[in-house]
Amino acid sequence: MKMHADQLTVSPERVRMLVEQQFPAWRSLPVRSIDSQGTVNAIFRIGDRFTARFPLQAADTESTRRWLESEAAAARELAGRTRFATPEPVALGEPGAGYPLCWSVQTWLPGVVAAHDDPGGSYAFARDLADLLGDLRAIDTHGRTFAGTGRGGDLQSHDAWMETCFRHSEQLLDVPRLRRIWATLRELPRGTAGDTMAHSDLIPGNVLVRAGRLTGVLDVGGFGPADPSLDLVSAWHLLEAGPRQLLRDHLGSDDLEWERGKAWAFVQAMGLVWYYVKSNPAMSRTGQRSLNRILADRSSPA
Incomplete structure (x- = not known):
């Protein structure tokens, strides 16, 4: 079942044709699809060293090119800046073989995503996660601040989206209580600290683990300046109490920063539950689990 109304179809055969046409040096490498919870790209391996990512939603070719170029720039800026592995950009593919958009090639990172090997009860993983967030925050913004309309800026700018989520979740969730929680979270002010660098999407499908430890981070194209609390979504998406x-103790988060991190996790989780309930049940369950953690937190309204 398609996740998006305008979703494109990408098959291994089409990827093979594109690789042969545009990167003949890789012609002998096997192409195989990757089973992923991802909602933005179809993922394919090219041999043992590379990953090809194909945007799933129809869009303007040039805007897609600009976005992929910005993702590659973000990946290059992050590479080697933490002790955890991240994918590095390799090439940008062009439209062809019936696929209408540009596409990207990155280095392949081995490992199992946290969506498949839950590290939620691991204290060692929580310490690793604290190290990652600390490393990200320490990277120089070079004067940049958050730009855009997504998560990472003003909480109240998401009111309309939250209303859409509440409306679509009436048969799925305890919407009256969730409305009360949002009414409190949306009033949280920005802290006095300026924006810091953030991964911006630390969900289980973007985190690699082994034996209860963090080994790598995927989908780094959103790396950039944002509300310092944004990457604290990981506290609710990835960790038990x-x-x-x-994690909070290691980071030294005050009440405001911690609650704003909960607010960003709430915004993200509310969208995951209803939007993907039929088309991507695993992603929907990820949102449900995060909301359950927020509901169980003693500071959340009853």
Whole structure:
């Protein structure tokens, strides 16, 4: 079932044709699709070293090119800046073989995503996550600030989206209580600290783990300046209560920063549950689990 009304179809055969036409040096490498919870790109491996990512939603070719170029620039800026592996850009593919958009090639990172090997109870993973967030925040913004309309700026700018989510979730969630929680979270002011660098999408499908430890981070194209609390979505998407508290202690987050992190996780999780309930049940369950953690938190309204 398609996740988006305008979703494109990308098959291994089409990817093979594009690789042969545009990157003949890789002609002998096997192409195989990757089973992923991802909602933005179809993912394919090219041999053992590369990953090809194909945007799933129809869009203007030039705007897609600009976006992929900005993703590659973000990946290059992040490469080597933390002790955890991240994909590095390799090439930009062109439209062809019936696929209408540009596409990207990155280095392949081995490992299992946290969506398939849950590290939520691991204190060692929580310490690794704290190290990652600390490393990201320490990278120089070079004077840049958050730009855009997504998560990472003003909470109240998401009111209309939250209303859409509440309306579509009436048969799925305890919407009256969730409305009360949002009414509180949306009033949280920005802290006095300026924007810091953030991954911006630390969900289980973007985190690689092994034996309860963090080994790598995927989907780094959104790396950029944002509200310092944005990457604290990981506390709710990835951790149970004990390790979550350890993460907070290691980061030294005050009440405002911690609650704003919860607010960003709430915004993201509310959208995941209803939008993907039929087309991507695993992603919907990810949102449900995060909301359950927020509902169970003692500071959330009853």
